[in-house]
Structures are given as structure tokens and as C-alpha cells.
Amino acid sequence: MSPTITAFAQSPDRGRGLARDMRVRWAFEEVGQPYDVRLVSFLELKQAAHRALHPFGQIPTYQDGDLALFESGAIVFHIAERHAGLLPHDADARARAITWMFAALNTVEPPIVEREMAGYAERDKPWYAERLPILEGRIRDRLDELAARLGDADWLDGEFSAGDLLMVLVLRRLEGSGLLEEYPTLSAYVARGQARPAYQRAFDAQLAVFTAASRG
Ligand code: GTB
Numbered sequence: 001m002s003p004t005i006t007a008f009a010q011s012p013d014r015g016r017g018l019a020r021d022m023r024v025r026w027a028f029e030e031v032g033q034p035y036d037v038r039l040v041s042f043l044e045l046k047q048a049a050h051r052a053l054h055p056f057g058q059i060p061t062y063q064d065g066d067l068a069l070f071e072s073g074a075i076v077f078h079i080a081e082r083h084a085g086l087l088p089h090d091a092d093a094r095a096r097a098i099t100w101m102f103a104a105l106n107t108v109e110p111p112i113v114e115r116e117m118a119g120y121a122e123r124d125k126p127w128y129a130e131r132l133p134i135l136e137g138r139i140r141d142r143l144d145e146l147a148a149r150l151g152d153a154d155w156l157d158g159e160f161s162a163g164d165l166l167m168v169l170v171l172r173r174l175e176g177s178g179l180l181e182e183y184p185t186l187s188a189y190v191a192r193g194q195a196r197p198a199y200q201r202a203f204d205a206q207l208a209v210f211t212a213a214s215r216g
Contacts, residue, residue, distance in 0.1 A: 001064075001065070002033070002034045002035050002036050003028075003033070003035050003036070003062055003063065003064035004035065004036040004037070004038055004062075004063045004064075005021060005024050005025070005035055005036070005037055005038070005059075005060050005061065005062050005063075005075070006021070006037070006038050006039070006040045006050070006053070006054075006059045006060055006061045007019065007021035007025075007037050007038075007039055007040070007059055007060060007206065007209065008021070008039070008040065008042075008059055008209075009039035009040055009041045009209075009213065010041070010042075010210075010213050011206070011209070011210060014210055015206060015207040015209070015210030015211065016175075017172070017202070017203045017206050017207070018172065018173060018175075019059065019206070020059065020060055020072040021037070021059055021060040021072075021206060022169060022202060022203070022206055023060075023072040023073075023075075023076050023165065023166060023169050024060050024062065024072060024075050024076060024079070025037075025202035025205055025206060026165055026169070026198060026199050026202040027075070027076045027079040027080065027086060027162065027165060028079060028202070029197075029198035029199070029201045029202045030085050030086055030165065030196075030198040031079060031080070031083035031084065031085040031086060032083070032085070033079065033083055037205075037209070039209060040059060045057045045058065045059065052068075053068050053070065054070040055070070056070070058070070060072055060075060062075040062078070073101060073102075073105045073166065076101070076162050076165065076166060077098070077101060077162065080161075080162040086161060086162040086165065087161060087162055088158065088159065088161065093157065093158060096157045096163075097157060097161035097162060097163045098162075098163070099163070100156045100157060100161065100162075100163025100164070100166075100167060101162050101163045101166050103163070103167070104163060104166035104167040104169075104170045105166060105170070107142065108142050108146060108167065108170050108171070109170045109173070111135065111138040111139045111141075111142055112139055112170065112171075112173050112174060113173070114135055114138070115132070115135040115136060115139060115177070116173065118131060118132065118135055136177075136179060139174070139179055140179065140182070143179065143180070143182070143183050143186060146167075146186060147183045147185050147186050150185055150186065150189060151185070152185065154189075154192060155189075155192075160193075160196070164189075164193060165193070167189075168189065168190050168192075168193030168194070168199075169193075171186060171189070171190050172190060172194075
């Protein structure tokens with residue numbers, strides 16, 4: 001039996017691959033592990049059956065036999081630990097790649113999400129115009145630092161790893177903001193990730209869900 005993950009039955013991103021199941025799909029594709037997807041409605045997300053898998057009532061989840069996991073980073077790590085292709089064999093290089101996984105999720109993603117959330121929840125508030133440049137300044141600080149570290153390398157630390165997988169998808173969340181375009185090397189880094197055949201298979205699979213849902 002293949003592992004089963006959950007994804008939105010109707011993703012608000014309209015098939016742009018911005019929901020977090022994309023991380024897990026891409027990881028599976030990189031390591032060549034087939035997987036099944038169970039689509040979940042917004043109503044089902046908050047029901048007891050789904051909360052038994054995910055305490056916060058979100059996607060993605062992962063089930064393989066008796067093992068149930070949530071949190072996209074933990075799921076990608078689990079896949080990377082059990083299959084070759086996403087983490088180096090050398091112990092030190094592996095530890096550094098794991099460090100980049102945490103850096104993507106704990107250091108780079110939070111200011112990006114904060115700007116996104118302010119855009120949803122505070123756009124009509126009197127302070128929004130003043131707050132936005134502050135939020136964008138925090139993102140630019142991170143992007144400056146990330147671009148400085150990446151330099152002209154293809155990937156963050158040697159070969160492509162789970163750290164790059166997460167970082168590329170975190171940076172993709174800036175699409176439409178104009179911020180990433182200020183950093184040509186980071187834009188090229190994201191494009192390199194998106195050009196990987198495994199990324200494309202994962203992207204096409206989540207897009208097919210949106211296309212089927214819109215056909216009704
Ligand atoms: N930390 C968790 C993880 O990494 O797995 C966060 C999981 C999470 O935020 N899941 C979201 C969810 O289930 C979907 S991905 N939300 C429903 C809820 O909380 O009720 C976040 C997301 C949603 C939509 C877009 N979009 O439309 O562009 C992008 C990202």
C-alpha cells in the first residue's frame with residue numbers, strides 16, 4: 001500500500017501549488033515513492049475524523065499503515081529519512097541539509113506568512129499602509145541574507161536537498177508581491193527548483209485536482 005496524504009478538495013490557490021500538500025507531493029516525486037491523495041473539504045477538515053489525524057484541522061496529513069503524521073516539514077523529513085534522494089549520506093552534510101529545512105520553515109517563512117496574513121486580515125485597517133513596508137522590510141532582510149549565502153551556487157549546500165525543496169516553496173509564496181524579483185539569484189534558484197521533473201509532476205498532480213473540481 002502506498003502512503004496516503006490529504007489535500008484540499010478545492011484549494012483556494014486555484015491550482016497554483018501554494019498549499020502545503022505541494023511540499024509532500026514534491027518530496028514523494030523526488031524519491032520515486034508512489035502515493036495516494038485523499039481530498040478533504042473545508043467542512044471535513046474541522047470534523048473529528050480529520051482532527052484525529054491533524055489536531056489543528058489542516059492539510060496535509062500523512063498515513064502509512066499505523067503511522068499518521070501532520071506538519072508538512074515533519075512529513076517531508078520522514079520521507080527524506082526513509083528514501084534516498086533528499087538528504088546526503090554524509091552525516092555532516094545531512095545535518096546541514098536538515099538545518100536548511102528548519103531555516104526555510106522557522107526563519108524565512110514566518111515574515112512571508114505575516115505579510116500574507118496582513119493582506120487578508122488587515123488590508124482595510126487604517127494602519128495597513130504604514131505596516132506593510134515594515135513587514136516587507138523584514139522579508140527583504142531575510143532575502144538579503146539568503147541571497148548572500150546562496151551566492152552563485154545552484155543549491156544551498158551542495159546537491160539539491162529537502163532543505164532546497166522547502167526553501168523553494170517558501171519563496172514561491174512571494175509570488176505576486178514583486179519582492180522575489182528584486183533578487184535575481186533567488187528568482188533563478190526558485191526557477192531551478194520548478195524546472196525539476198519531480199516538481200513538475202507534483203505541480204501537475206495538484207493542478208489536476210483543481211481542474212477536475214472546476215469542471216464540477
Ligand atoms: N504548519 C503546517 C504545515 O506546514 O503543515 C501548516 C498547515 C497549513 O497551514 N495548512 C493549510 C490549511 O489546512 C493549507 S496550506 N488551512 C485550512 C485551515 O487552517 O483551516 C496554507 C495555504 C492555504 C492557501 C494558500 N493559497 O490559497 O495560496 C496557500 C497556503
